[in-house]
Amino acid sequence: MGVKIKYKVFCVGAVLTLLFVAACTHPAIKADILIKNGTVYNGMDTVPSIVDIAVKEDKIAYVGSAGKVQINASKIINAAGLTVSPGFIDPHTHATNDLVNENLSDNKPFLFQGVTTVVVGNDGSSPYPFVKYAAKCEEHGVGTNVAVFVGHGTVRKMVVGSSDRKATQQEITKMQKVIRAEMDAGAFGMSTGLFYAPGSYSDTDEIIALAEVVAETKGVYDTHLRDESTYSIGLIPAIKETIGIGEKAGLPVHISHIKCLGVDVWKQSDSIITIIEAAQKKGIQVTANQYPYNASATGLQAAVVPRWAESGGRDSLVVRINTTGQRTKILEETKINIARRGGPKTLLIVQSPNKLYEGKNLEEISEIHNMPPEETVFKILEDGYAKIASFNMTRYDIANFMDEPWVVTGSDGGSGHPRKYGSFPRKYNTYVKQDSVLTTAAFINRSSAVTADILRIPNRGKLLEGYFADIIIFDPATFMDKATYEDAFKLAEGLKYSIINGKIAIDEGKYTGQKNGAVLRKKQEKGV
Incomplete structure (x- = not known):
């Protein structure tokens, strides 16, 4: 025993x-x-x-x-x-100039939002050539990763100029060669700004011909629609134009940024969603990005001055506005465009060489000068470029688009609008925590992995073994935007850690001073 x-x-x-x-x-x-x-x-x-x-x-x-x-x-x-997440990917920014400025290339406005990769070269305007821009970024380092689109407007201006006319076949061939070279150098796709000059002067066939080159290199077509309101062809026809470009050129199309801009098109989001999802069922890859604000931002001139009056550039516009017959027509159409935007009260000057104008809306400035709003526009433009925040969207359309699985977060971040400093945490605070439009997982997925897949950025956007270590950690209770329309330059709060390419950029909420980003290059191997 x-x-x-x-x-x-x-x-x-x-x-x-x-x-x-x-x-x-x-x-x-x-x-x-x-x-x-x-x-x-x-x-x-x-x-x-x-x-x-x-x-x-x-x-x-x-x-x-x-x-x-x-x-x-x-x-x-x-x-x-704390919440651990893949680093956010911002598909539409205007950080182009910041990244080549050694004093601003840390990219803090985006970094503190949890963004680890930004895309530049949007709206048809891009740095050129890509190799020179990349070398400048790499010379002093960048705070976030950066991917680049080649801008159709930039290429068109080089080849065709600033005049309102169709490109010849010879000119289209030249543009194709430039775009092919930029794609071969590492651009991820081509962007267009068909609402802006000179992109607005191109027809659909021109865009298809150039997009076909992008398709050959497995790139993406990113577009600021020809019309987001009723300026020219209308919002829904502009959506259909984009879908047609994707179908005929045989490549994915990405809308920057999906919205219903102005009273004429409010609540058209239901129809647009139906149209896009019908195209997706046909096999056309259609996606979009969106910023979580009810005010857009653009140049005052771009917002309200008729495109035909801009043909030939600023000098030509000055001549026309001082020519009696043309002045009357320009002012009449400018007045109509102001109304499209919701009236002079909705147009807030956020950036101007004349600091007297900043923080005032067009109606207030009109009263200062004692002249009609349409004439005041040109008074403001005499001092140079003026940027506006345009309050012209409804919460219904914003939430309606946001709920779609093919709509991702994008800031359109540029100076003067709080979205440069606050888009991602604002979306989390307002539309996840407060209004429950999205779950936390949906917000994160559509700010990281879905965006990486759309833009065909390999091995980023997901927390998987073998992927690049772009990781953020934020406090779900305090992660929030602080930038406002009154003070658009406040960093977001609540981000505790940011790891980019395996190195810590933000440690316990403080910037380490390390620029850990890389210039990403599109690989041309088959299937990438």
């Missing part, structure tokens, strides 16, 4: 020893950073998980349960109570 008891004790001890040895012999990972105890949204799933994430050099080395591996890390981040 005693022998049996001893034998059982021996067996139990042996098993415990084996279990102990097994526990001590879990696969070991040597990492630079270990993130543990956080609520992890991986960019794909609809519910979060509690997993550890290990970062080695610029990649994610491990995602999984803490008990399955032994991780030895130089830095451990305890993310208990």
Whole structure:
């Protein structure tokens, strides 16, 4: 009997020893950073998980349960109570000039929103040539990753000029060669600004011919629609034009930024969603981005001055406005365009060489000068470029578009509008926490992984092993925008950590001073 008891004790001890040895012999990972105890949204799933994430050099080395591996890390981040997410990808920004300015290239306005990758070269206006721009960014470093579109308007101005006319076949061939060279250099696609001059002077056939070159290199067509209101062809026809370009050129089309701008088109979002989803069922890849504000931002001239009057550039506009017959016509059409935007009260000057105008709307400035709003526009423009915030969208359309799985977050961030500093946290605060339009997972997925897939940016936007380590950690209770229309230059709050390409850019809410971003280049291999 005693022998049996001893034998059982021996067996139990042996098993415990084996279990102990097994526990001590879990696969070991040597990492630079270990993130543990956080609520992890991986960019794909609809519910979060509690997993550890290990970062080695610029990649994610491990995602999984803490008990399955032994991780030895130089830095451990305890993310208990915090949200861990893929870094956000902003598909539409105007950070182009900031990134080549050594003093601004840290890209803090976007960095503190949780953005780890920005796209520049939007609205048909891009840096040129790509290789020169990339070299400048890399010379002093950039705070976020940057991807570049080649701008149709930039190329058209080089080849055709600023005149309101169709391009010849010879000119189209030249533009195709320029666009092909920029795509081969690493651009992710072509952008158009068909609402703006000189893009507005092109016809659909020209865009299709150029988009076909982009399709050959597996790129994306990104467009500011020809009309977001009733300026020219109308909003719905402009949507249909974009879909037609995608269908005929054989490439994905991305609308920047989907909206119903002005009283004439309010509540057309239902019809637009129906049209786009019908096109998707036909196999046409149609997506869009959207910023979470009811005010757009653009130049005062672009917003209300008729396009035909701009043909030939600023000097030509000045001549026309000072020519009696043309002046009357220009002022009449400017008045109509002001009404389209909701009237002079809705046009707030946010940037002007004349600081007297900043913070005042067009009606207030008209009263100062004692002249009609349409004449006041040209008085303001005498001092140079003026930027406006235009309050012309309804919450109904904003929320309606936002709820669609093919609509992602984009800031359209440029100086003077709070969206440059606040788009992503504002969307989280207002439309996730406050109004419940989106779940946290939907917000994160459509700010990271979905965007990466749309733009064909490989190995980013998801928390997966082998992917680049672009990771953010924010406090769900305090992650919020602080920028307002009165003070548009306040950094967002609540972002605790930002890791870009495996290196920490924001540590415990403070910028480390490290510019960890990279200039991304579109690879031309088949299927990428």
